[in-house]
Amino acid sequence: MTTIDTLIHLGAGPCRELDAHLALQPERLILVEADPSLAEALSARVQGRESVDVRHLAVASKPAEVIFHRYNLPDAGSLHPATGLKALFPGLKRLQTLTMEAVGIGDLIDSFRLEPDAVHRLIVDLPGEEFPCLRALYDGGQLHRFQWLSMYCGHEPLYEHGLAAGAILDWLSEQGFDLVECDETQDPDRPCWILKRNPLKLECLTLQSQIQQFLADKSALTKDKAALSAARDEQTKLAAERQQQIEALNAEKAALVNERAGLSAARDEQAKLAAERQQQIEALNAEKAVLAKEKAALSAARDEQATLVAERQQQIEALNAEKAALAKDKAELGAACDEQAKLVAERQQQIEALNAEKAALAKDKAALSAARDEQATLAQARQVEIDSLKSRLQEQQKRVTELESQLTERDQRQALLDEELHKAEGQIELIKDLLLRSELG
Known part of the structure; x- marks a missing residue:
């Protein structure tokens, strides 16, 4: 006992x-x-x-x-x-x-x-x-x-x-x-x-629990694999969208470069025109100075040439009219110069804005390149994780096969034990009958 x-x-x-x-x-x-x-x-x-x-x-x-x-x-x-x-x-x-x-x-x-x-x-x-x-x-x-x-x-x-x-x-x-x-x-x-x-029954229950846990793990791995595949597809789609964005930005950059070249040529042309206008203004100022000198000489000779007053007066009036015309041309040239200066300033602001946009585009391009490299690294890590999960799944499947084999052996042993138990119970009943008969006899 x-x-x-x-x-x-x-x-x-x-x-x-x-x-x-x-x-x-x-x-x-x-x-x-x-x-x-x-x-x-x-x-x-x-x-x-x-x-x-x-x-x-x-x-x-x-x-x-x-x-x-x-x-x-x-x-x-x-x-x-x-x-x-x-x-x-x-x-x-x-x-x-x-x-x-x-x-x-x-x-x-x-x-x-x-x-x-x-x-x-x-x-x-x-x-x-x-x-x-x-x-x-x-x-x-x-x-x-x-x-x-x-x-x-x-x-x-x-x-x-x-x-x-x-x-x-x-x-x-x-x-x-x-x-x-x-x-x-x-x-x-x-x-x-x-x-x-019953230790055998407990062992069978443990094996069943392990099998159920394995099946649950297998289901979870399958879900994880599907989620990883979906994530990989999403990353591939995102990478394609990023590539399209990069190409569109490159096209915009090229257009901006061309527009900048055109603005530079227009700026040079305006500078040349402004220089020509400045030369014209200087020539008119020189002519004005000459006319003023001549007017002073005519005023000094007016007393001496009294007989020629009327003629000189006519000449003076003609010169004054020409002077007014010259002053009017000078005013128009000044206004044109101011307009050209204003246009040059506006063009300079546009060039500076384009340069800022170009710098922002270059920064975005660098960020997109870094994101693309990070996505490639993440995709490679996901592939390594998927390979690891596949390896674990194969090991778990192998373990399930072993557990099923062990469970079959346990069932066979349990059947043998049950058969031996039935035999022992029969023998006990037989012994009881013999003892009972012995007591009655």
Whole structure:
């Protein structure tokens, strides 16, 4: 017989199974009971036994303030009202309700510091709280610390919020526990279900979980691959658009260069015309100076040449008319010069604006070139990542094949074990018949 390191009985009550527990010779026997009177009586029964530890505690799926219901049947006490049990036992009466602080089952199991490689057994006798506690142990990774699991539970729900035994047993089967026996000797309405942890089933469940995880990873990789392909196509499209923009900017740049050359030629032509106008103005000024000199000479000779006054007066008037015409031409040339200067200034502003646009275009071209180089680098990195994902996918597919092969071998071994178990059960039945016949004889 395998030595049991720790046997834990949650909801021990009066513990009619105490002799059977002690017969298993566990290294530690821990009895937990919420009813204070039953816990006190139980402590008195095991006094002097160092391996037995009695705890007066209310146990729930998580720490909370709870109400313990005491009934006139000692085993009927629970954290939940006995609604279904009262239908079976009309004489059942609630004697008292006690407010307590319940300890969470996960914290309680951790406090026992169970050895990881030893054999442990858990007995759950928590009416109405069976499944929440078992589920809490599973969620906390503590359920599979126990090789043996016993549960007192009715075929039908006997307590408020409780579940039928069948539903809980189905769930435990999914977690890798096989039903070994249903003991109805103490209470056929609420028998003791004895289960044993099946390592092969647990291994199969682990393999199934790994396969499901692999399939999920494979699906995620497929989605990532599709997303990367879409991103690559988008980058290719973006690169093509950028190339079109660069070509359009180059065409605009060439047009601006041509326009600049035309403006430079126009500027030179205007400069030449302005120089010619300046020469004409200087010549007119020289002629004006000569005319002024001649007018002064004529004025000095007017007294001496009185006889020639009329003729000279006519000459002076003619010169004045010519002078007015020259002054008018000078004013027109001045206005034309100002207009040319204004036009030259406007052309200079246009040239400066074109130079600024040219610099901006050169800067945009450099930025586009850098973006194109960055996109090429990113595309190369994406290709490397895709190749890596393909390699991982091939390794995962290879692993799935190996796992499927192992699972097939496990199924074959399980079938052989089941066949051997059936044979052993048949032999046990045969031995029972022989013993019975021997006793009758």
